[in-house]
Amino acid sequence: MTDLWHQLPEATRKALVARGSESWQRVYDGVATHNKEWRPLRPPIMAAATYRSLTDISATVARLILAACLRRATTAGELRRALGLPVGYIDLLDEELPLTEELLGGVRADILLADGTPYVVEANIDSALGGAHDSDGVARRFLDAYAGDPVLDEVGLAAPPSAVDARYEAVRAALKLTESDRLAMVFTTGGTYPGSQDGLAMIKVLEPFSDRGRELGLDMRVYPVEWLTLDDAGRLCVDDGPIDAVLRMFVPQGMKPSDGLQALHTAVRMGAVRMFTHTASWLLASKTIFAWLWEDLPLLSGEDAEVVRRHVPRTEVLSADLRDEAMTDQNHLVLKPSGSYGGVGVVVGPEVTPQTWQDAVDAALVEGCYILQAYVEVDRLTMQFVEIATGDTHEAAVPFCIAPYLFAGTPCGAYLRFTVPGAGPVVNVGQGALTSGLLLVP
Template identity: 40%
Template sequence: MGGMEKFLGSSRRSFDIWSELPPSFRESVLARPAADVRSVHDGISGSKGTWRPVRPSFVDRTHFDELGRVSARLMRLILDACRRRAATVGELQDVLGVDETDTPLLSRAEPLGEHLLVAARPDIVYRSGVPYFVEFNIDGALGGTLQADLLAARFRALYHRLPGGHRIDAPPSAVDSRFAEIRTSLGLPEGSRVAIPVFSKGAAPGLEDPDAFLAWLAPMCESGRRHGMDTVACTMDRLETGADDVLLLDGQPVDAVLRLFLSADQPPSPGLDALLRAVRAGRVRMHTSEATWLLSDKSTMAWLWTDKEFLPEDDRRLVERHLPWTALFPGHGRQGDELLRYALAHRTELVLKPTGGYGGGGVVLGPETGDEEWREALDHARWAGRHILQTHVTPDRLALDFQDQETGAVEHAQVPFVVGPFMFGQAPSGVLVRHGVPGGGPVLNAHHGALMSSAVLVDRC
């Protein structure tokens, strides 16, 4: 771990090494016709508006590998923090204070084991070249795998014949890594039937229509079939249960479900009820069980800071260097009073987040609010409970040219960005990069106007 600490952020200005690439290569990239850039983004859902970046992020392959190792270690530390407080999923649910209605697919008797670390995507922000893990999504319901894969592959193809293009490569496919892990982790035999139900609440921009969503998932189904599974995307209403609560899709038994949604968010339906019955009866497997959603609770990051003095030295240094300070809010008794006073006095240094939120919902950036608005947010959090305070990481900026897909106009901007390497089987694959646009806001989520982009890898020698 010492070597990892030395490398990550010690000598690199930031995640993107575009400015370090040979001038001849950069000139060739920027000289590509507008139609080529437009074709890279053609048909890729998940981003609102008409701005699109003319290039991806360029990442040193060694840095990509090290980032994967740090991510894998942090996943394990998060699970360890949970296991210090609970032995089963139900016990963890109680410690976190998560209402049972929020996770209807949960099996409370499920043990807290390493089988839960099969799918993840951290949210990483860079400051002065150092990566900070501001959130860690340990769950199977990870969006953006196909977007990341397609963009990286298309940009890679665009640069293949340019001078120096032989050193540019796409990361391992996140989609293929996901389906390989589904089959391995669930122990599915050849020919097992896997269903991918589409959903309405929380779908990425452009995928709100079920038919569009089904069409979008076609490459994922193809990947599942390449990995030996009969993989079918379907609307929720095509699911039903048969004898002994076996889950059926169009009358045929389903062995496993790729869950891309949080069940509590979805509207009631006979298909969702069928899935609930089958899961509760133990008649169908899921990638992943909703137990993983509990590991994504932001309380776990506060626990790492609470526990850090008891960790081995290398792990303690890892937490201190790569996790922004995080504390449960509102806290209890005198400690809670002190935390409130600290939050009021240090607004510009802090972020307030719901512990169970996602998609940027409920996040309040202290530097972006006034004193009165900040106090009101803190008062609401004290009443509602289940929030964290976290040190605000002032992000490095990504210098990009953007093309308007309708007019062809190009504009340069330096935008905030967040990096999300997909981790399947605790190994890194495709990278989802979300960043702002010219004139955009500070919350980097697709539903708040941020763009989904990707990264390509650079071999230095």
Template identity: 30%
Template sequence: MRIHDQWRNLPASSRARFLDDRVAAAHRWPAHELPGWRQPWQPLRPLILTEDAAAGLGRLATRLIHLAVDACLRRARTAGELYDLLRYPRELPLLDRGRPLDHAELTACARPDILLQDGTPRLLELNISTAIAGTRAVDVLASAYRDLWRGPELGPPPSVIDTRSAHLAATLPPAADGPPRLLIPTWTAGGRLPGLEGEAALRAYLRPSADSAVRAGLRVIQASLSELRTDHTETLHAGPDRVDAMLCPFLSDEVSDDDGGLAAVRRAALAGTLRLFQPDATSLLSAKAVLAWIHEDIGLLDATDRLLVREHLPHTTHLSRHHPADTLAGRLSTAARDRERLVLKPSCGHGGQGVVFGRDLGPSEWLRVLRAELEQDDVVLQELVPADILRMPFLSPGRSVPHDEDVAFVLSPYLIGGRTCGFLVRHDAPAAAPAGLKPINMANSAFCNTVMLRRPSPAAPAER
């Protein structure tokens, strides 16, 4: 599979008109209204993929995620066993340790991070959780781009929020008195993005999710975690309303000021009276040690899956101070030998924290950093992927005329209930030197964008 940006394959006149309209709309670009998404540099166009490429990328990522679950099931049968095996460094308040690991549940919602290397997708992280960022932003961006393009060639991917609502409506069991009641919770400290610290702001931010769920046929409750309680049957209530299911737009270990609400949610979930989308067990699948397990098990896979892993999953090795001494020594020796081709990552980290490129350090410093990280937590060493570079027009602060920059990018499709919907794109900071050789995320001044889909050209009429 090879994937390339299709911008240059669109009509030149349409591209020029689109960029003119995009520059004119810069001062009122809707993404700037979203908390945490205002950015000084504005990408002026989306990444363009063909519909076939987007669908193929979704199928590829879905298969790799299923192989990740298989690797976990070879080592653990329950969420608690997997938590212990990973030596997960954070407490997960809503984790049901005795819950069996289930393929359908663990793969229901993901947003893997993918680099393109000479057009070949290389999957770096799984990001399996409903707390992953960008859910609303990609829908807003795709809608805004759709409104600017004046032709039939481009269309947006399916909405992430609407795809999630449709999945919930199709999979949540009905209540005795009608459709299930879905709680979309808020809490005093708000979300993780700047501007969502207050509960009112978070509720407004989540309102499109609530409206979408209502359109899908669910009964929706928006309430504060502090309002939640359980009755004598351990059924969850928000004020007078019984709750059948809860959307989890947060990492449960990051919630504070809940006034006992999370404890009530936990009681109901453990009693089986409440469905969580998704439960805390899904976050465990995002540990990068799981990618290393896929490589460790490659001899157990069939020929098709072996080829898939070797081509699309950068080689990843798990290191832990708890490994046998000879195993750890061998892996450290390999790390020293291959330093310039490796990236060090915390096994259970996120947001680019703790990521170190071997080529940035000398041999002795590399081993010192590696051993220091091992004293804290498990780590992985992942094959360095040279990212493809994209020519992208930007508007930057103080400039009213677009200018092109060569930037690397991460492509992240949303996979919900087996469907590929919106895409989050993060561009390397323009003028980064060299491009693509540091983590591409918001913490490193990356800029967010999305994907539009190029539709097939209408067939030419047949000659008589």
């Protein structure tokens, strides 16, 4: 993927940048970002065969994650205990829920490339996989900007199947929705998504998402979890009345208690509402399970073991016995909290001083539930950017992460994140990384 830009004909590259220079403001209008200085002038471009390979790897790793959990637990409560997590760490968790493939309803693996080899460094498994609406939209709007350009028409650029649509179809199937069922996509006003603290504003921002659900035949609306209520009959309600089903779009970890969250918990427990997905899905996103994959290599088939060795960085649960090794191998390791997301708490060994690394490892040993993962020296992606303040165009080779979606096992879309000129190595939206969709060439 990193070399594809340079493999395109010069006329194609010039046309892509020219069209992007004309359209980037329209393409990124309404896209959530913390970055106020830079915008990309084009989306990343990948060969369709490479995309299929990445989604195959993602599906295999997700299957192996569930299998590793089933070797240690049969219910959500047993898995929570095996992961060393306290009661209440996962919100709304049904401790008696059996572990089944239904928990893999949504998967978004974070993939880094090193010398062209894909490495799954994290696997987000949940219904609340962000970025689908934005990445779908960016890819579609760039394609619209290219329409009618004879140079670009010859390339055959196309977007992957829509992640928004695939999630809706997964929800419809999993919850057995009929035309009479009223569905709400429920988000939190306490999250880190830019602008999400304003519930009314977010309802308006997400209206196109809701519109698409209605186009697909769903009686659809969006609503903050904090505003949910129960009526006298125990039905879960939004502003226009009772609902039958919930598409949960908040991460069920560390939620601020609220009457709305309690209402949802009561409705789910009493069977008054169906929810996609059970919050037990988020247990499968624990990075500790990557260490289990490596522990279980002797139990895997030759083919599955090769996927782990080749595409999952070696991972171990941090313990006092590993402290000396962690100090010695600092430049080859990354320290990560097992249960966090969004880059919180991640320390990249080669990027910090020995003292900072030692302090981080020692603090992690006290806190518990951390992993050590082999450092992946990522390939760079050549991208073109506009500096918003000046309108100047810059080209830079930047670290990037590709995260293809799987909803109910169906490959769809991809959430691309990359740093900007002059930024550090951590590809994190909260630290100023930009997002995009993906376009494919035959």
